[in-house]
Amino acid sequence: MSQEWNDRWRQQALPGLAAQTWDLIVIGGGISxxxxxxxxxxxxxxxxxxxxRDFAWGTSSRSSKMVHGGLRYIAKGQWRLTRDSVRERxxxxxxxxxxxxxMSFLMPHYRGKFPGPKVFGGLLSVYDALAGRRTHRFHDAQQLRYLAPGVKAPGLLGGTSFLDALTDDARLVMRVLAEARADGALALNGLxxxxLLREDGRVCGVEIEDSEGGAPQQLxxxxLAVATGAWAERLRATDNGRQLRPLRGSHLLLPGWRLPVAQAFSFMHAEDGRPVFVFPWEGATVVGTTDLDHREDLDQSASISQEELxxxxxxxxxxxPQARVEAGDVLxxxxxVRPVVAAAGAEQQGKPSNAxxxxxxxxxxxxxxxxxxxLTTFRPQxxxxxxxxxxxxGRSVSDDGSAVFAPVASLDIPGLSGAQLRRLAGRHGRDLPRLAQLVAALGADCVGASDTLWAELAFAAEAEMVLHLDDLLLRRTRLGLLLARGAxxxxxxxxRLCQPRLGWDDSRWQAEEQRYLTLWQRHHSLPSALH
Structure with missing residues (x-):
């Protein structure tokens, strides 16, 4: 994207939105x-x-980062969902x-505990058949101890490995939006x-207000396509009762050295028999996830509870057990909040995990x-x-199987390894040449112990529609999660790097910094720090 997305550009662009009739307006800047x-x-x-608010502000920057086929959906008989998921993966x-x-996943098996190797292996045979390739393999106890040092040993029969995938969910949203813009679309945050506007019983437009100031407009x-996730019922007239069941999933991020894992672990929690995960991500270790009804205000960022911690x-x-992980280790x-569809009164109809x-x-x-x-099936959806x-x-649309992402031309950027080039190309796609220019100007150093380059911060500030500091540190990059105390x-x-690129004066930066630190303390630290 060559245009500088600063406040001045925004004020120039907004008045023109009402000057045309759009074929389609999409509400919601998440992956859907x-x-x-x-x-x-x-x-x-x-x-x-x-x-x-901001692109990927809701669920699409707070998922479990997994692009997976939904192995557990097979057991629930959701064949189509699993088939579509493995194909899209x-x-x-x-x-x-x-x-x-x-990402390789390991499911350990223990004597007398569910799932056993045979049952799980059978499930994975179906999973692999839907994907069109075999990836699972059983490892005996001795092999598993080598693959997973520190894993609980008593009763260990072995473990089964299989393949799924991980992503940076917020960067996935940004990359998809960049592809849409390259084909002529316009996407704006803070609106x-x-x-909804209606004429003769038909939706014909929307009324909008700018969070950054300015008069309301009618477009x-x-x-109109509404893809607002857990907020989907806000603009919808309904007399059928509540049909969305917001479910919260919370996660811990630990320094990689504190709980080092080379692959993902999936295992059943002893408390309720739910599957939970421990996996490496961005040089750190993620522990997740919970699954419970979210009864808080959806307009506030969701936060982990003491019970979930x-x-x-x-x-x-x-x-x-030997790792002795404690709350003080959490980065x-x-x-x-997952937008799960349910009938009215569904909260009384079973566990959240069964929805x-x-x-x-x-x-x-x-x-x-x-x-x-x-997230995995965003394209067919x-x-x-x-x-x-x-x-x-009066038109028709077919699924012609076209690629979501244009191929990224290979580019050699001095000072970067092959793995770093792959990472940058994946996260920035068509914008890789501009990243190369910034690396040439700023160097190839990373921010702290993260894998994020200072050049990526500069690029985001210049070209990725950052309206607030949390956009930059929690979504364009993940430094606010990966570095201690929110970086x-x-x-x-x-x-020093970003203020001039954002065009903010000193008072604006100071206000943004205070806002960000308060937000981080409230929604991304330990629950004891919330009070």
Missing amino acids: GAGILREAARRGWRCLLLEQ QRLLQEAPGLVEP RVTQ RCQA DYLLAACAQQF STWAG TREHVLWQEPGCVTLAGGK AIEVLQACAAML ADYLPAIR
Whole structure:
């Protein structure tokens, strides 16, 4: 993206939004909305995406970072969901190396405990058949102790390994949006839809307000796609009762040295029999996730509770007793809210983990709302939404199997290793040449112990529509999670690099810094620090 996305550009762009009738307006800047925009743009639709806060602000920056087929959905009989997921996982691994990467998972087996090697191996045989390739293998106890030093030993029968994938979910959203923009789409953050406009019983546009200031505007469109995740019911007139069940999943991030794992571990929590994970990510170790009804205000960032902290620490103690992981070892936390579709009164109908992850479309004339869904299957979900919108316009849309991501031309950047080049190409795609220029100007140093280059910070500040400091440190980069105390010790150096690129004066920077540190303390530290 060559345009500088600063405040001045924003004020120049906004008045022109109402000057045309859009073929499609997408509400929601997470992976679902980004996917819809990308599929519309590739087909030549005049399309606009509106995000009320920041791209990937909600669930799409707070997921478990897994691009997986949903192994447990097989056991629930959700064959189509599993089939679509494993196929899309393979597609993303092929199209976005460096952003979506394969990860080996290990499931240990213990005498008398579920699942046993035979049952789990049978499940994985089906999983592999759906993916079209065999990846699972059984390791006996002696092999497993070598593969996983420190794993709980009493009763250990061995373990089964299989392949899935991990990603940086927020960077995945940014990359999909960049592909949509390259095909002519427009995506803007900080614009809240306050109401839908209707004429003759049909949705014909939206009224928006700018979070950064300015008068409300009315925008017109031929079709509207609502992809706001857990907020999907906000703009929808319904008399069918509540159909979304917001479920919270919380995670711990530990320094890699504190609980070093070379691959992901999946095991059943002794407390409730739910699967939990411990896996390496961005040089650190993630422990997750919980699954419980989220009854807090959706307009506030979700936060881990003391109960969830205790649950995840207990998982560490159960599977890696010698590590003796404690709350004081935690670098940061994050909690996301899953938009699970359920019938009215579903909270009384079973455990959160048993709720389906299938998505549904709610339709009214001129408007399609996507409810539910998974990160892995964002592409087929987007095409389904677009097909519904097209039908309202007398058009047709088919799934032609086109790639989500354009191939990234190989580029040699002096000072960077092959692994670093792969990482940058995956996260930035078409913008890799501009990253190369910044590396040439700023050097190839990383920020602290992270894998993030100072040049990536500079690029985000210049070109990725950063409205607030948390956009830069929690989503464009993940430094606020990966460095101690939300990267507080690095803020002076970050200021020197980024303040002039953002165009903020001293008072604005100071206000943003205080806002960010307060937000981090409230939503990304330990729950004891919340009070």
